[in-house]
Amino acid sequence: MTSLSRDEINYILELVQKSDFDELKLEMGDLKLALSKTGGTAPAATPTPAGDVVTPATAAPTTPKAPISSDAGTAVPAPLLGTFYHAPKPGADPFVQVGDVITETSIIGIIEVMKLMNQVQSGVAGTVVEITAPNGELVEHGQTLIRVQP
Amino acid sequence: MTPIRKIFIANRGEIAVRIIKTARLMGIETVIGVSEADRDSLGARLADKAICLGPAPSAQSYLNVDLILHAALATGCDAIHPGYGFLSENRALAQGCLDYDLIFIGPTPDNLDAVGDKLTARTHAIASLVPIVPGDTIDTAEDAQAIADRIGFPLLIKAVAGGGGKGMRRVDHPHELSQSITLAMAEATASFGDGRVYVERLVEQGRHIEVQIISDGDTILHAHERECSLQRRYQKVVEEAPAPNLDPLLRDQIHAAALQFARHIGYVSLGTVEFLVDVKRGEFYFLEMNARVQVEHPVTEEITGLDLIQLQINIAQGIDLKLSQSDITVTGHAIECRINAEDSDNNFMPSPGRITTAWFPPMAGLRIDTHVQSNSMIVPNYDSMIAKMIVHRPTRDAAITTLARQLATCRLDGITTNIPLHQRIMTWDAFQSARFDTNSLQRFLDSAETRT
Numbered sequence: 004m005t006s007l008s009r010d011e012i013n014y015i016l017e018l019v020q021k022s023d024f025d026e027l028k029l030e031m032g033d034l035k036l037a038l039s040k041t042g043g044t045a046p047a048a049t050p051t052p053a054g055d056v057v058t059p060a061t062a063a064p065t066t067p068k069a070p071i072s073s074d075a076g077t078a079v080p081a082p083l084l085g086t087f088y089h090a091p092k093p094g095a096d097p098f099v100q101v102g103d104v105i106t107e108t109s110i111i112g113i114i115e116v117m118k119l120m121n122q123v124q125s126g127v128a129g130t131v132v133e134i135t136a137p138n139g140e141l142v143e144h145g146q147t148l149i150r151v152q153p
Numbered sequence: 154m155t156p157i158r159k160i161f162i163a164n165r166g167e168i169a170v171r172i173i174k175t176a177r178l179m180g181i182e183t184v185i186g187v188s189e190a191d192r193d194s195l196g197a198r199l200a201d202k203a204i205c206l207g208p209a210p211s212a213q214s215y216l217n218v219d220l221i222l223h224a225a226l227a228t229g230c231d232a233i234h235p236g237y238g239f240l241s242e243n244r245a246l247a248q249g250c251l252d253y254d255l256i257f258i259g260p261t262p263d264n265l266d267a268v269g270d271k272l273t274a275r276t277h278a279i280a281s282l283v284p285i286v287p288g289d290t291i292d293t294a295e296d297a298q299a300i301a302d303r304i305g306f307p308l309l310i311k312a313v314a315g316g317g318g319k320g321m322r323r324v325d326h327p328h329e330l331s332q333s334i335t336l337a338m339a340e341a342t343a344s345f346g347d348g349r350v351y352v353e354r355l356v357e358q359g360r361h362i363e364v365q366i367i368s369d370g371d372t373i374l375h376a377h378e379r380e381c382s383l384q385r386r387y388q389k390v391v392e393e394a395p396a397p398n399l400d401p402l403l404r405d406q407i408h409a410a411a412l413q414f415a416r417h418i419g420y421v422s423l424g425t426v427e428f429l430v431d432v433k434r435g436e437f438y439f440l441e442m443n444a445r446v447q448v449e450h451p452v453t454e455e456i457t458g459l460d461l462i463q464l465q466i467n468i469a470q471g472i473d474l475k476l477s478q479s480d481i482t483v484t485g486h487a488i489e490c491r492i493n494a495e496d497s498d499n500n501f502m503p504s505p506g507r508i509t510t511a512w513f514p515p516m517a518g519l520r521i522d523t524h525v526q527s528n529s530m531i532v533p534n535y536d537s538m539i540a541k542m543i544v545h546r547p548t549r550d551a552a553i554t555t556l557a558r559q560l561a562t563c564r565l566d567g568i569t570t571n572i573p574l575h576q577r578i579m580t581w582d583a584f585q586s587a588r589f590d591t592n593s594l595q596r597f598l599d600s601a602e603t604r605t
Binding site for chain 1: 207214227
């Protein structure tokens with residue numbers, strides 16, 4: 004049975020804090036620990052059945068740079084290259100705006116590839132904190148479209 | 154036609170880097186479309202802009218015509234260079250460029266149609282009086298007898314619906330013919346649901362010789378030939394120019410036939426006409442035309458002093474060729490080794506991974522076309538070629554000597570390469586004396602295996 008004391012966890016947190024790395028994933032036997040500087044993006048650690056380990060979910064957000072800044076939230080990446088549109092047609096209301104509460108299946112915009120319109124689903128539930136990609140401009144595969152605070 | 158200011162490169166690897174080199178020389182900007190796996194590639198870093206087309210699988214990135222057209226238009230490019238492989242001979246991309254006022258740096262859609270499938274190309278070869286491998290389709294064993302009387306033995310019976318070596322049967326003697334035809338037809342019916350067979354002359358000792366064509370539509374020139382017989386499973390391993398041990402009269406006939414074919418189909422751009430040379434009979438037959446720049450183009454550039462990519466770009470932007478045939482002369486000899494990330498001692502298993510150190514020490518006449526550097530990652534998603542080692546020297550012997558030295562000195566650490574194979578080829582007597590055909594390399598590999 005592997006376990007870590009509170010002090011040991013604190014020590015690891017300090018190491019991560021001082022390093023250039025944003026994330027740490029540690030596996031020792033049946034213990035799994037995931038830490039993230041930005042918080043939220045790394046999957047929460049799975050507590051071992053034994054339950055004698057500190058849940059890192061509380062440990063992870065100890066070092067947020069800016070809790071509710073435009074950097075916050077989970078990035079929704081462009082599923083394909085194309086031209087990103089905020090609204091179904093020019094002049095219409097945008098699919099989503101900052102502050103909107105959306106679900107995983109909410110449509111957040113359209114990506115057009117050679118006149119073929121592809122609806123983009125959020126994939127993340129939460130509150131829209133930023134519309135990152137400008138309307139009517141080319142986005143590459145994987146580029147951040149919007150940010151959602153889960 | 155308006156001059157090209159910005160080229161979209163729809164390719165990866167060394168050819169992307171090669172295109173960027175000439176574009177920079179010409180003062181043309183470049184945008185490269187890369188897959189997720191190639192975001193950090195040398196081409197992505199050298200281009201003025203890199204844009205991610207999609208995930209690593211080619212079908213979702215390098216082979217997606219719409220993504221490439223969209224990316225080229227949205228980034229303000231006026232031309233697309235397709236490189237080789239991927240979409241380089243894709244009619245939809247060439248036509249898409251026409252439809253959206255982009256310049257396709259390659260031939261016309263009609264040219265691609267003319268050479269796109271072997272049967273159409275063969276029809277054009279016949280129409281332009283370029284020799285093809287003698288043979289014909291047959292319905293009965295009697296038909297086969299008539300063809301055999303005309304072309305002699307040995308013969309090859311091929312299933313019309315077959316391909317890749319399937320449905321082929323060799324016939325050495327007249328008395329075997331009738332029975333072999335019956336068997337081949339039954340096999341073809343069982344395997345392909347199509348019993349039609351084709352009988353053609355079997356070239357026992359053949360050389361793969363190809364002619365570089367440069368055409369602006371009015372001026373059609375050849376930049377001499379390349380010898381590419383050293384192949385493994387239809388993949389070229391070593392290429393050279395000019396072709397050694399080739400009868401001068403035959404050489405002239407091959408050049409003339411290549412020009413004849415290109416002229417007949419109204420070919421525009423760079424292209425290569427491939428021939429099979431029957432060593433024993435001293436004849437040659439048309440194989441196919443490749444409507445793109447070829448991997449092995451550097452050996453032609455080295456012996457002629459031409460920049461083929463520059464010519465290709467200029468032809469595409471409507472600048473007439475300022476060359477005549479007599480301007481294209483041959484100086485010295487050039488040989489290219491294709492360096493692949495594969496284990497030539499272990500059944501050519503691909504060996505992707507990170508190259509810790511890449512070092513090609515400078516030597517007189519050496520040219521390395523590559524996209525790898527120290528710390529480069531060789532991703533497993535694409536072909537395994539990582540560098541082309543090209544040497545141009547006054548003589549063939551001197552070129553072999555320099556290549557052997559380069560192969561022994563260079564460093565490509567961290568992955569397994571086929572450099573040991575190239576080293577063996579450089580010291581192989583059949584290579585040194587230029588007496589080899591398209592089967593020689595496989596026999597050489599088989600005999601090396603039996604020895605160890």
